[in-house]
Amino acid sequence: MAGRPVLDKRLLALGLVLTLLCAAFLTLGARGDWGFVLAYRGTKLAALLLVGVAVAVATVLFQTVSGNRILTPSIMGFDALFVLLQTSLVFALGGVGAAALPAALRFCLEFGLLLGGALLLFGTLLGSGRTDLHRMVLTGIILGVLFRSLAGFLQRLIDPNDFVVVQASSFASFGAVDGDLLGLAAGLSTLALLGTWSLRHRLDVLALGRDHAISLGVDHRRSVLLVLVLVAALVSVSTALVGPVTFFGLLVSALAHLVMRTHRHASLLPAAALVAGIVLVGGQLVVERLLGLAATLSVVVEFLGGLAFLYLVLRRPVR
């Protein structure tokens, strides 16, 4: 806490790289009507950035309150739960019924359900004091598998026509983003990000661990629940826009820690968000312009994230 969190050179560098990538993404290889190109690519870019920021911040938040660098909301089954809720909604209302719901209403409904589920499941797990890492990992894996299997089961029960509605949302796709939701998702993320920023100093203390945080006058239980609400909002945004991505959050949070080497969330959070933007926009740029859509960004990102996960697990005793 010595020295004020001034705008770091590393953050500036990350910001510069991201700006260049965004400019390249918007303009590179563009032909024809600029108005159309910019509007089309702009929407896509906005979605990529939104997803990047949401996943990055959600991951850093979750890692801070759970006191480890290996678990992420996705590994703990947050987005599997979101997909399960989407599937259940289609199951309950039918494909036509679900499709007839306005996208915004459907999103709000799914977000509300995810919030309830997340608080119920993870609130007890994290609030109770001892955060036993093994118990957390096992619970997360079991819950993730359970949610995925239940979603799969429901998908088998529903009408093939309804299934098409579900299928589109259960695989990660950075190329085809749901444009209708962009405004709403941006609004919700902005709220969540403002909330996160106002908590940044408290997050530094929470990262020390429960007992230290209480001794330093932070209401641990309430803070953890608050953070879970923020995580649920951000995961809803990213999952609704592109679908579940398992290891992406882990990758960007690990990179942010590597670049910043600080405990201060005032630096860590922006760094993670910028890194996420760089990975997604840069990756999509390479996939679209260089590889001619021959590869899928989600596969590449997941592969790199998976490697980062293995590295973190094998590097040293789990902390």
Add this chain to the structure above:
Amino acid sequence: MIQIDGVGHSIGGETILSDVTMSLPKGGVTALIGPNGAGKSTLLGLMARLQPLQTGRIRFDDLDVARTPTARLALKLAILRQEMPLGTRLTLRDLVAFGRFPHHRGRPGPQDRAKVEDALALFGLGDLAHRYTDEVSGGQRQRALVAMTFAQETDYLLLDEPLNNLDMAHARHLMRTLREVADRHGRTVVVVLHEVNYAAAHADRIVALKDGRLAFEGPPGEVLTAERLSALYGTSVTVRDVEGRPVALHYA
């Protein structure tokens, strides 16, 4: 003054503390002693609101632990538990600086930084301040953690076995510093100690717990007798007077 009234605690049907009532005066060093499983750590945890109080009442001066907001209590008391692992990798200076958080809530001023430097100096960490917590010895890390609670500038410091895993030199240095914290800075130190002789040498007051109950309390010269210690720990202990202080011989 710390006022503890009828505090009981049980975990999973097993009684850890039953009806503990005592009052600890303000100022000085109080040593909490007793065999393993006597409930010392639990009592300290309850005093510091790390666990919710099941029955009874604990007050620090006029603040009721169960009713006072956590942020307000953090200006009154600080706790350091045994096995409180750090979730983050920090320099010792950054770690000690966290002690100021209850005062500035994230925006440290110049006097916060000055107090961090004072705490580092008092605990002999000036030269190590830039080192990371995983780059120093266990004794130095422990000292930094105690320095953090000191920097919190609370009237009361609760320390659970701070001498754990410390060698002679570190343990003595820490106990002397705690003595100084009480004498020169007017803080009240409550410390759980395993080694009775450190309590005899440095504490003003002994509180002994056994089986979740108060066994005895008083100044070390009066209460640290062979019969009492033998009964407390359930093993025969000889006590000799060395230079006016009781010294327990329990090694052979």
